[in-house]
Structure formats: structure tokens, C-alpha cells
Amino acid sequence: VKDVCVDRVTIEDVAARAGVSPTTVSHVFSGHRPVRAETQEVVRRVANELGYRANAVAKSLRTNRTSTVMIVLPDITNPFYPLFARGVQDLLRPSDYQTILCNTDSREQEELAFLEEALARRLDGLVFMGYWVDPERLAAVAESGIAVVNLGEGAGQVDAVSSGDREMAARVTRYLVGRYGPDVAFIDGTSDAPVARSRMAGFRDGRARAPVPDGSVREVSEDFTRLGGRRGMTTLLDAGAPPQAVFCANDLIALGALDVARERGLRVPHDVAIVGWDDIEAAALVSPALTTVRSHPQLLGEASGKLLLSRMTGVYSGPSRSVRVPAELVTRESA
Amino acid sequence: VKDVCVDRVTIEDVAARAGVSPTTVSHVFSGHRPVRAETQEVVRRVANELGYRANAVAKSLRTNRTSTVMIVLPDITNPFYPLFARGVQDLLRPSDYQTILCNTDSREQEELAFLEEALARRLDGLVFMGYWVDPERLAAVAESGIAVVNLGEGAGQVDAVSSGDREMAARVTRYLVGRYGPDVAFIDGTSDAPVARSRMAGFRDGRARAPVPDGSVREVSEDFTRLGGRRGMTTLLDAGAPPQAVFCANDLIALGALDVARERGLRVPHDVAIVGWDDIEAAALVSPALTTVRSHPQLLGEASGKLLLSRMTGVYSGPSRSVRVPAELVTRESA
DNA sequence: GTGAAAGCGCTAACAC
């Protein structure tokens, strides 16, 4: 039959050919009310013959549910995020949700645009990892009926999943102080990012009031990229005596810092210890292998998915929750 | 106003409050026909006040366009694919397409399920990288009005983007033969995958009829993973004399092979040369740095996006095309 | 330059 190919077969076509009403066809597939076995048989056979495929768009318009979730991330190309996304997706798959993946490149305008998009498309859920958008806006999205999970320390306005960055950053800093001396430096990523803020705060907690050598710099903000790491490390080294240890806000930064240390003939960790954050695959492969914080991206994703699902299915509808998936320090060679 | 939050503001609400018809409101936003400037002003103001956001689902039902593309991949966690996906997304973004990302984990059932899903959701486009689904099925999807691009050597049924794997694999094999001797082995990924097939074919082209030492194995199929590489290399080495060079179907496999070589005290490339495929970030970071084939995932993605776009916009509607984004050999230390 | 009205394909009361 031609119809199989052109695929404009509607529920009415099936109903007509099967000699039943559209309602019955609908219920055969939804199972929302009992249908006589023989009738079911006929309907399914006819639907098959005609190549009927329920129009999900029409269904969404009617039911007001899209079975779609948006994941907003800085950049899927940063190895941390694919793992996170997989975590979300894997958790949502059994419930037949599809996920739209969006890259903001850490730009405010993109973040806002995607929020609009989520609203316009009437998505069921949103997992958001943003740098610029303030929590109120996220809360407004949630208000409109979309389940929202914020990746990072939530401001208590929407459900949040985090790995307790601040506490962890403090712990790592103290570890460095204890092992290499009090003069520890920090290379931050985009400094206004929530993540960056917490890690920087933790760094300060841990470093306490240790003195900074004259004319030296011990805190510097760059991008969350390898190049950012290079620039940050260069700034640190050019400003005076090298610190005893450098704590980087993520692994890409640490990789860049490692590059610069190598180029300048500094031995790691002997002359300067380096710690990253994320434990991307490359961290274990560089030499010296990178000591880093493993934040379990996939588990974070699954936790986000779980929160989302509980709201989307209506299982939970109370006040905002905050889940913590603790990070761990993976000590390798660089510190 | 309350409505701003609850967000069930429809075009009719705006029309009523602005004292115009829904038609006019629609045209103010679509620009599909001229509207008096003052009227526009009023409509926009009211829409803003009410927090109106056009319902994309309703629009899709009416226009039969979803502005959504599905990208079906084996696994977003394999570093090659995020880059590819970014390529597609970046190219599609200016035209306001959103992309749904799906992981098949190389399972036939998932591949089929996503095709169904794409059909049901009436998506505008599909970029497909599959192992099992045969080209006819893809052609059927295309028939139904969805723009389809196949990543890999297309069977001429739908638009295809590839990097000429077979030719490249032959070239690399000949390079290895020329440099390390005729006894070259190949560790394949999932052997039924189109990619795997082409690379294996190229390997055979390049190896020609070079003799295989007694009792040895020179072709082995595993997964496209590091573990697969470990297993493959182990098989190779356990079966007899080590080959002079090992060509791996991707970098993860090569990394695994490298692990095993290291563990067995084989010097790379002196005792056995190793080549990978993909040039993932880790390839440059391991030691010895991996010689590998760089297949420009992002460019492949962009090429796919371009083909897709030309069909979705109706700019092109002729017979299926095939685009080649040539790969290049990146020679580092391992071969 | 503007409006009325007919659907897009489905679901879910509300009948029977």
C-alpha cells in the first residue's frame, strides 16, 4: 500500500478501515480502558497494514505532556557533560522520555534563550547547568509547570543536585597545605559561575590566612579550558615566586597549568604540585598523572533524573529539595 | 499579574486584551502579513504583560514542522560523538532547530526504537549513525518526509557523510607495512558495524597478501572500548609471535592495546607499533603519544547538518548525495 | 489592514 510510505495515516483512517470509532483505536494503544480482545486484534492488524504511527505532536497538544526533557549545559564537548547527560538519559529512558541537549557556551543570552525554548515547547522537564541566569528565573520556569533541576548549589528555589564543592575544595586545599606547605594558589574558571564561586570559597576556607609572598598572585580567574589553565599558570608564575601547590577549578585548567609547568622546567609535584577537578579520562593518562577531584558526573546525572522524574510523574510536589553526590579526591602523581 | 506565572496564556487571551483578532496576533509574531505599526505595538505590549509564549506544540501540529532534529549515536560518552553532535548543532542553531540526542549503545533494538520515535514525533530531520539498521529502513524514514543523513558510507539510499574510511585504512596499513614490516594486525570494534567493515576492508586492501606467522592471529574483533582493546591485544599476543604493528579501529581500542603492551614489557613502537583512529584528546596525552587517524568529527557533523538543512528547507530535494570529509594521519610516537 | 472559521490528530468526558 502507498500509505505505508507517505505516512499520513491518522487514527480516523485506522478506525474507518477497522470498522470502529477513533476512541476505540486510541484506547487499544493507550490501554486506558478495556477493549474486547477481537476488536484489539483487528485494530492492531489494520494499524499495521496501514503503517499507522500515532502523531506525538497531536497527542502532546491534547495531553499537555511532551515526554521531553531539556538538558542545558555549557558545552557537550567538555568530557564532564556527556557523562552527566548520559546519567540523566539513562534514568529517564525507561519512562520513555527523550532529551534535548543544548550548549550555551557559557553565554547568558543562550541560557535565557533555552529557558524560553523550554517554555515554548512545553517541555516536561529541565535540567539546568548555567552560569548567569539567576535562581528566580529558574523558579519562574518551575512555576509554569516544568519540572526543574539545577546542577549546582541550588538557592533553595528549585530542586538542586551538587557534589558539595565548597566543602570538597576546602578539604583539598587543606590536603595541599598539609603536604606541600601553606602557599597554595587557585586557578579559577569563569569567575561568576556558581561552580567557580563555591570552589573558590572552599579554597579560601582551606587556605585560611596563609601569607601571600610579596608581589605574588594566588588567585586568578580564567576560562574552564586548557588555554585558560595556561594563561592562569603563566600569570601565577610571572607574578613572583611560584606557589608550592596550584589547585585548579577543573581538569582542563590543570592540564594547561601542567603544560606551562613543564615548559618552564618545573617538576611536578616536586617544585609545584597541581590538582584538578572532574577526573576526565585524560587526567589518568597525562604524565605526571593528575591528582584530581572525581565528582561522579554520571551519578549526578542520575540523581538529577530521579528528582526530575519524581516531579514529572507527580510522585512528589513539595518544596524544593537538594541532593548531594559527594565528590572524592583521587590522588595520583601530580600532588 | 498571576497569569505571568501560571503560563496558560493563549493567543486568544492576547487578542481579547489587545482588542484584535487571534489572526492579527499570529501575524504580528510571524510577520507573514503586514500589520499596522500601532496594532503591532499594542499586541506586543499586551503579550509581554500577560507573559504570552506561543505554544510550539500547537504550532507544530498545525504547520507539520517541529524544528527538531534527532541525532542517533552509539554513545555520547565516546569522545568522538560529542564533537560530531556539536558540529550538527552548531550548524543548525542559526536556523532555530533543536536537537534530540539518543544513545543506542550499539543495540539494534534501540536503533529501531529511535527511528520509530523520530517518525512518531514528526521530526524534521534525522542524523543517524547505526550499526544494525539496514539502509532500506532509513530510506523508508526519508520517504515519510523526514530529512535523513547517514553517518558512514551510505548505500546510496539516503544522504551520507563519511570520511572515506576504507581508503584511509588502506593508506595507514601501507604506511605501517612500509615502516615496520609486512606483519600488521588489526583490532576491530563490533565487527558488524559499517565503520568497522570499511576499516577492516581497508586494512585487508593495504596488508595485501602478507603471510601470517604460524598459529598467529592478525584480525580480531572486540568492542569499540578500551577494554575491547585490552582483550584484542591479549588475543593477538597470546596466539603467537607479536605482530610488528597493530592497527586499531579506534583510539579507545588503541589505548587498551597500549595498556597491554606496556604490561607485557613491549616497547612501543620499537617492539610493536600501534595506531588508533579518531584522535580523541587522550591520544595526544598518553605516553607514547598515539599515532592516529583524525577524522574531524566536528566537520563531519557540520557536513551532516548542511545536508540536512538543505533538505529541510526544501533548497534541495533531488537524489541522495554523498559527502566526504577526508581523514588525515596524525603521526606521533606510537607509530 | 483585519477578522471569521475551519481544521491539524489526538484524548477524554459523557453518553449509551
Place this chain on the structure above:
DNA sequence: GTGTTAGCGCTTTCAC
């Protein structure tokens, strides 16, 4: 156990 019918919110003829 099954059918009738009224929309979901938008776009788009067709009319003025």
C-alpha cells in the same frame, strides 16, 4: 464495551 463530540492552541485560507 463502544461511540459522539468537544476541544488542546495555533495557522491560514477566504472574505471583507
